[in-house]
Amino acid sequence: MSNLSETRVIVMLILEHTEPSSCLHWIAVSQGRYEQAEEGCLMEGDGLSQQQWLRQRLLLASLALGSLLLLVARVGTLDRLQLICPIKVRMPPAGVSWETPLHTFQHKHTHRLKLHRTNSTRQKLQMHLLIKQLPRAIIIGVRKGGTRALLGMLSLHPDVVKASQEIHFFDNDQNYARGIDWYREKMPFSFPHQITIEKSPAYFITEEVPERILKMNSSIKLLVIVREPTTRAVSDYTQVLEGKERKNKMYDKFEELVIDTNTSEVNTKYKAVQTSIYTKYLEHWLKFFPVEQFHVVDGDRLIIDPLPELKLVEHFLNLPSWISQYNLYFNATRGFFCLRYNFVFNKCLTGSKGRIHPGVDPSVKEKLQRFFHPFNQKFYQITGRTFNWPRGFQ
Numbered sequence: 001m002s003n004l005s006e007t008r009v010i011v012m013l014i015l016e017h018t019e020p021s022s023c024l025h026w027i028a029v030s031q032g033r034y035e036q037a038e039e040g041c042l043m044e045g046d047g048l049s050q051q052q053w054l055r056q057r058l059l060l061a062s063l064a065l066g067s068l069l070l071l072v073a074r075v076g077t078l079d080r081l082q083l084i085c086p087i088k089v090r091m092p093p094a095g096v097s098w099e100t101p102l103h104t105f106q107h108k109h110t111h112r113l114k115l116h117r118t119n120s121t122r123q124k125l126q127m128h129l130l131i132k133q134l135p136r137a138i139i140i141g142v143r144k145g146g147t148r149a150l151l152g153m154l155s156l157h158p159d160v161v162k163a164s165q166e167i168h169f170f171d172n173d174q175n176y177a178r179g180i181d182w183y184r185e186k187m188p189f190s191f192p193h194q195i196t197i198e199k200s201p202a203y204f205i206t207e208e209v210p211e212r213i214l215k216m217n218s219s220i221k222l223l224v225i226v227r228e229p230t231t232r233a234v235s236d237y238t239q240v241l242e243g244k245e246r247k248n249k250m251y252d253k254f255e256e257l258v259i260d261t262n263t264s265e266v267n268t269k270y271k272a273v274q275t276s277i278y279t280k281y282l283e284h285w286l287k288f289f290p291v292e293q294f295h296v297v298d299g300d301r302l303i304i305d306p307l308p309e310l311k312l313v314e315h316f317l318n319l320p321s322w323i324s325q326y327n328l329y330f331n332a333t334r335g336f337f338c339l340r341y342n343f344v345f346n347k348c349l350t351g352s353k354g355r356i357h358p359g360v361d362p363s364v365k366e367k368l369q370r371f372f373h374p375f376n377q378k379f380y381q382i383t384g385r386t387f388n389w390p391r392g393f394q
C-alpha cells in the first residue's frame, strides 16, 4: 500500500469511524475471528495477511486515539476540561450516545439548537443536561489556611465541581442584595448528581454570614481549613506586605504590628492576630449550625501529605472514595503537590503557595504561640480534632 493511500485510509478511519470502540473491540478479538467484527471496521479484499491487518488496525486506532486526545487537550482551561472529560466514565442510558454531552459542553449554543430539533433529542439531552446548582458544601475559611489548595484538590473528584472564583456572596452586602439567583448564576455547570463547592475565606470571620447561609440551606456542609495560628498570621501579613510592595508602598514590620508597644503584649486589634483566634469565630458559627455540619481540615498536613486529609473530606461529604495517590504528585521544583486529573491532564497550583516567609523575631513568635495556646485548646475541645500546635511552625 502506498503512503498516499495509507494516509487516505487513516483520514477515512478518523472521519468515518466516529465510534472507535468497535475497532478497538475488533483488535481485541483473537486471530481468526476478526471476520466477525462489525462491518465498517474491516476493509475487504486487499489481500493483506491477518497479522499485517492487525498491526495496521492497531496503528490506526492509536492515531485516532492520539488525535482525539490532542483535540481535547487544545480545548482550553482545566475547568472546562474537567467537564469535557469526566474521569469516571458513566454508561449512558440506552439509546443515548455518550458523545452527546461532549458537544453540549463545548458550546452552550449548540446544545440549545440541538434541543429544538426533535422532542426525543430533547428528552435524551435532558438526561445529560448541565445545570447550575447552589453549593452543597462551602469552604468558609480560613484566610491563608489553604482554601485554594483544598478546593483544587477536591475538584479532582469527578462528583465535585468547583466555583472558579471567590464569589463573596454572603460577606458582601452589595452582592447579597442581588439575591440567591445571582449567586446560583455564578456557579459552574454541573450534572445533577455532582456537588458544587464554593470557597470564600472571608465568610469565616464575617458576622452576618452564618445567618445568611442558614437561610439558603440549613443542612449545608461547612469546611474549615486551619493552620498553626502563628504560621497563619505570618502568612497573612506576608500577603498584605507583598500587595504593598507591588504598589511601592511602605509597610510596618510584622513585629511592630503584632506587638502593642505600650504593653509589650500581643496586639489583639491587629486583624492577622484576630483571624487566628479560630475558636472565637467558630463559636459564633455554632449559634447557627450544629457542630456535625463542620469539618476541620489540617492545612499544615494538606501541604505535606494531602491524601489522608482529602479522604476525610470525601467521607464527610458522603462522596465515594475516589481521589488516590495517583492524582497527587510532588513537584520537587515547586516543593508542592500538583494535581493529576488523568493521564493527560495535570495542573500545578499557581500563585503564592511557595511563598517565603520573612524571618520573625523568635521572642515575638514565642509570645504569639503562648497567646494562641488557650484559644487552641478551646478549638480542639469544640471540634474534637487535636492539632500539635505550635509544632506546625517553621
Ligand SMILES: *[C@@H]1O[C@H](CO)[C@@H](O)[C@H](O)[C@H]1NC(C)=O
Pocket: 119
Ligand atoms: C414537542 O414538545 C412541544 C413542547 O414541549 C409540544 O408542544 C409538542 O407537541 C411536542 N411534539 C411532539 C411531536 O411530541
Ligand SMILES: *[C@@H]1O[C@H](CO)[C@@H](O)[C@H](O)[C@H]1NC(C)=O
Pocket: 134, 136, 137, 217, 218, 219, 220, 221
Ligand atoms: C442542602 O445541603 C445538603 C447537604 O449538602 C444537601 O443534601 C441538600 O440537597 C441541600 N438542599 C438544597 C435545597 O439545596
Ligand SMILES: *[C@@H]1O[C@H](CO)[C@@H](O)[C@H](O)[C@H]1NC(C)=O
Pocket: 260, 261, 262
Ligand atoms: C500607646 O499609648 C499612647 C499614649 O497613651 C497612645 O497614644 C497610643 O495610641 C498607644 N498605642 C497603642 C498601639 O495602643
Ligand SMILES: *[C@@H]1O[C@H](CO)[C@@H](O)[C@H](O)[C@H]1NC(C)=O
Pocket: 331, 332, 333, 334, 338, 348
Ligand atoms: C514542576 O514545577 C515547575 C516550576 O513551577 C514547572 O516548570 C514544571 O513543569 C513542574 N513539573 C511538573 C511535572 O509538573
